[in-house]
Amino acid sequence: MTETARQNRIAMILVLLATVLFLAVCTMPLYYFNVTVHTQKSPNTFVGDEKYTETRAEVEQIAEGFRAEGMEAEIREEVTERTNSKGETTSLVTFTVEQTLAKNLWSFPGSSLSSAHIFRLLLVLVIIGGFAAMLGTRKSFGAAVRDLPKRDRRLRSITPYAAFVAAILVVVFVLANNVVFSRTLSLYQGGHLTEGKEEYYAALARFLMGSSAAENAESLLQHLSFEKSNMIWLLVPACVILLIAGLMLRYGQIKNTLLKMLLILFVVGVCLITLYPYYVMLITAFRSNQETTDMYFLHLLPTEWKWENLTDIVRKGVPRYLLNSVMVAGGATLIAMLCGIPAAYAMARMDFKGKKAFLGFVIMSQMFSPVVLLIGIAQLMSTLHLNDSVWGLMLINAAFNQAFAIWLLRGTFVAISPEMEQAALIDGCGTVGALTKVLLPVSAPGIVTALIFVFINSWNEYTISTVLISTASNRPITVGITQFSSFNMIEWQYLFAASLLATVPVVILFMAIEKHLTAGLTSGGVKG
Amino acid sequence: MKGIRTRHKWEPYVWLLPSILLIAIFVIFPILMVFRLSFSEISKSGVVGDFIGFQNYIDAVNLPAFKTVMLNTFWWVISVVGISTLLGFIIAMALNQKFHGRKIARSILVLPWATSLVIQASVWNYIIKYEYGNLNNVLLNTGVIDQAVNFRSSFRIEFLWECTVGIFVTIPFVTFCVLAGLQSIDNELYEAAIVDGAGFWQKLRMITIPLVKPALTVSTVLNIIYVFNSFPIIYTMTKGAPANQTDTMITYLYMLSFYDRKKGPATALSVIGFLILCLCAGLYMRFVMRGEEEA
Numbered sequence: 121m122t123e124t125a126r127q128n129r130i131a132m133i134l135v136l137l138a139t140v141l142f143l144a145v146c147t148m149p150l151y152y153f154n155v156t157v158h159t160q161k162s163p164n165t166f167v168g169d170e171k172y173t174e175t176r177a178e179v180e181q182i183a184e185g186f187r188a189e190g191m192e193a194e195i196r197e198e199v200t201e202r203t204n205s206k207g208e209t210t211s212l213v214t215f216t217v218e219q220t221l222a223k224n225l226w227s228f229p230g231s232s233l234s235s236a237h238i239f240r241l242l243l244v245l246v247i248i249g250g251f252a253a254m255l256g257t258r259k260s261f262g263a264a265v266r267d268l269p270k271r272d273r274r275l276r277s278i279t280p281y282a283a284f285v286a287a288i289l290v291v292v293f294v295l296a297n298n299v300v301f302s303r304t305l306s307l308y309q310g311g312h313l314t315e316g317k318e319e320y321y322a323a324l325a326r327f328l329m330g331s332s333a334a335e336n337a338e339s340l341l342q343h344l345s346f347e348k349s350n351m352i353w354l355l356v357p358a359c360v361i362l363l364i365a366g367l368m369l370r371y372g373q374i375k376n377t378l379l380k381m382l383l384i385l386f387v388v389g390v391c392l393i394t395l396y397p398y399y400v401m402l403i404t405a406f407r408s409n410q411e412t413t414d415m416y417f418l419h420l421l422p423t424e425w426k427w428e429n430l431t432d433i434v435r436k437g438v439p440r441y442l443l444n445s446v447m448v449a450g451g452a453t454l455i456a457m458l459c460g461i462p463a464a465y466a467m468a469r470m471d472f473k474g475k476k477a478f479l480g481f482v483i484m485s486q487m488f489s490p491v492v493l494l495i496g497i498a499q500l501m502s503t504l505h506l507n508d509s510v511w512g513l514m515l516i517n518a519a520f521n522q523a524f525a526i527w528l529l530r531g532t533f534v535a536i537s538p539e540m541e542q543a544a545l546i547d548g549c550g551t552v553g554a555l556t557k558v559l560l561p562v563s564a565p566g567i568v569t570a571l572i573f574v575f576i577n578s579w580n581e582y583t584i585s586t587v588l589i590s591t592a593s594n595r596p597i598t599v600g601i602t603q604f605s606s607f608n609m610i611e612w613q614y615l616f617a618a619s620l621l622a623t624v625p626v627v628i629l630f631m632a633i634e635k636h637l638t639a640g641l642t643s644g645g646v647k648g
Numbered sequence: 649m650k651g652i653r654t655r656h657k658w659e660p661y662v663w664l665l666p667s668i669l670l671i672a673i674f675v676i677f678p679i680l681m682v683f684r685l686s687f688s689e690i691s692k693s694g695v696v697g698d699f700i701g702f703q704n705y706i707d708a709v710n711l712p713a714f715k716t717v718m719l720n721t722f723w724w725v726i727s728v729v730g731i732s733t734l735l736g737f738i739i740a741m742a743l744n745q746k747f748h749g750r751k752i753a754r755s756i757l758v759l760p761w762a763t764s765l766v767i768q769a770s771v772w773n774y775i776i777k778y779e780y781g782n783l784n785n786v787l788l789n790t791g792v793i794d795q796a797v798n799f800r801s802s803f804r805i806e807f808l809w810e811c812t813v814g815i816f817v818t819i820p821f822v823t824f825c826v827l828a829g830l831q832s833i834d835n836e837l838y839e840a841a842i843v844d845g846a847g848f849w850q851k852l853r854m855i856t857i858p859l860v861k862p863a864l865t866v867s868t869v870l871n872i873i874y875v876f877n878s879f880p881i882i883y884t885m886t887k888g889a890p891a892n893q894t895d896t897m898i899t900y901l902y903m904l905s906f907y908d909r910k911k912g913p914a915t916a917l918s919v920i921g922f923l924i925l926c927l928c929a930g931l932y933m934r935f936v937m938r939g940e941e942e943a
Contacts, residue, residue: 295790295791295792296790298789298790298791298792299789299790299791302791303788303789303790303791380745380747383742383745383747384747386742387739387742387743387747387753390739390742390757391753391756391757394756394757394759394760395756395759396775397768397771397772397775398759398771400771400774400775400782401767401771404774404782412780413779413780414780415779415780415784415785415796417780417785418789455670458666459666459667459669459670460667462663462664462666462667463663463664463666463667463668465663466660466663466664467664468651469651469652470651470652470654470659470660470663471651471660472657472660472661475660478664478668480933481668481671482667482671483929483932483933484929484933485671485675485676487873487925487926487928487929487932488675488679488877488922488925489873489874489877490678491877491879491898491902492877492898492901492918492921492922492925493675493678493679493682493918493922494901494902494905494918495681495682495685495901495905495911495914495915495918496677496678496679496680496681496682496685496915496918497674497678499678499681499685500673500674500677500678500681515670515673515674516674518670518674519670519671519673519674519675520674520675522667522670522671522675523671526667538651538652541652542652545652545653551652551654551655551659554652576762579764580762580763580764580765582764582765582766582879582880583879583880583883583902587902587906598764598766598767601766601767601770602766602884605770612774615770616770616771616774619764619767619770619771622764622767623762623763623764623767626762626763626764627759627762627763629762630758630761630762631755631758631762634754634755634758634824637824
């Protein structure tokens, strides 16, 4: 027997093992529910008297009926003592018939619970994965991986990916079940959640006791309690075994592709964490004020999208702040470019004494964020009568971004050969002409990068603006949004709706330049 | 010839003039201003008085929160820069591999860099709220925890959260600097190393780290400066409360000068901060200038 055939045989055994494990977990009872199926009260009785015995017998009969149908039924009695109007002490005896229902995973595919969708998908993936492995090896069992026919190669590729996604879905499925059975139930039972209660109970009752139970579901499930078994996690190793088998069949080895899948898993995880605050910002921006502070909120998205939040913030002056931001950032960019392009041009093309000193001067200025100089800047601005004005912010932002602008532009210019400018100079064009007619058009991408970078930095600036601006109508958006979070009352929905408006444009701009920017910041300048 | 000849010797300086003016007025002048103020008596209303020598510095060092604030600043810079550099490096290594959807991943991972810090801090402020914060909500809903966790039970934990947010927003800068460095490495180097039988760690130690070192140095030094100067995160999340226990130098000097009206010690602190930055700047300059000479 060849090496490949032996390996394929191991892989097929693994597929089988995965299937058996999967099926075994599916048939195990994993979720236990305690359901009250019948309640009967017997008022004004004493334990042991005639009325008590009568009621007890009735309840017993009902329980027997359940048992006859092959179900477990347990009778529980609860005694509460009471004093009636005549001063006699009597008891209220409450009899309940309880069932413990153990559910395995086969109860899911047919149910209308929301987590059932995930399980159906999971099941489909595993079946596809298993069958693809079978079909892909049927005709080419012992063949080496590189000699595989195209069809089999494709079929075999399916298995590892299906198993990979299935393994992730298992985790999602378990968490979704917690949401459906534990959290949602306790919120309804505690009265924290009322919307959609009937449908939820009906779906749950159908899941637990079949379609007949859906009618009086709410009374049946009022005292439902739920327990879960951790054996469900065995589905993960089942999927991983299938994954490994698939990799062996498709690639003849598992290491490289498994590493790549772990890499993708890592990147996806990091992306999800990065996106998380943006997701929170998005959903909170469109929720009602009451929902933003609701600790029993149970949805992924707002129950009702409040587009009014946007019109509300428009009334509260946000367009003015946005306009101020556009002016500050736009003006700062313009000034920074008008001063920066000539300087970068001289730095890149001309030889002069003190070139190094100027470079040092520029880099030094980059070291100081305006924050550490706050007091000096505030003093300077009040001397120039520029405090509390967008013009002052413009100049400050331009000055503190000068270093980066020169840095990026110089890197761009240096990377372009000076021959064309030299030719233009010989043709009688002055240095100004050489810059504007020859160099600027070819260095457009670099200039746009620097432009956008300065714009974004100025747009996002917060500290100087809080210190300098005192009039509400002069605030840029970063300061403007803080009006929604006063000490005693934070209007989260307005805060995040405004934040969203402030974030979206710059994020789009940033994505456009990201690639040029990092290259420019790290190497463009240093390489010189 | 590399470059172009100018007609007059003074011409390059004319080209530089606007830039020099801008920086001189709005960066250099405030520096001088702060220096002068730090040696002057300043009244609560901001009127500048006589020269009083080092009195403001003595006052600043004797402020009750001075030691706490300096320690906080130290831990803030070290933890945020250190951890974000490490994580950013790992993420950059991952992004440097070829896989489907790499472009999308890059676009997503750059997001925190493009977002205003005050907005990021506000969102995290909401996420970790005890009563209704989204993190508690999600963890409770999915049954990961049974009882809401108070993520802000003490100021130490709050400070840790601030550091976490700092790390979160700093990672993209490191990632993309390192990534730019990684992408400039010639693939043949790795191929040669594989032929020589080098493993993952050897390749990392002998090729990757030496070659991304310049990018890593630039990003680390710049990050030290940014993180040191960072104001919005702490100001938005705790405002330094309680009693300046979560303040760093920057937020503390803001509070001192604009809330407590102690402008004198605040300017002294500014100068101290300025000198610390100068030290970093000097190191950075040395590195950059060396890079210039090598080129």
